[in-house]
Amino acid sequence: MSELTIAAAARARLLELAQAAYPEEGCGLLLGVGARVEQVWALANAAADRRRHYRLDPIEYMRAEQRADAAGLRVLGIWHSHPDAEPVPSAQDLADAWPGWSYVIVGTSAAGVTGLRSWRLRDGEFLEEVISP
Ligand SMILES: [Zn+2]
DSSP states (O other), rough: EEEEEEOOOHHHHHHHHHOOOOOOSOEEEEETTTTTEEEEEOBOOOOOSSOOOBBBBBHHHHHHHHHHHHHHHHEEEEEEEEESSSSOOOHHHHHHOTTTTTTEEEEEEETTTEEEEEEEEEEEEEEEEEEEO
């Protein structure tokens, strides 16, 4: 099983951003140096039905990537949240996924965060990866 390392402050920020988007799906980028996530950024959810889907805006994504480059950070993956649902990839999540990135999903509810899991595309399917501090 592969492993994704998320710095404590970045993890706290991730949960905060995901919960702030509730009851809609929040989304954004996981950024780091090497294979360790050091920063988590929120991007706008450009999906038509934001309670059930997320979509990154390509222009906003491009600008964020340039900002990351300038800051010496690399995009390591994408995070999004699943309001009132398990943090398990949907068929749409699988269809949208790129190899080489981590896909972190945060489960959210009215009462708070319900789960945090990470997935990576391998041979056309998602394999879960361990999240370590
Ligand atoms: Zn999803």
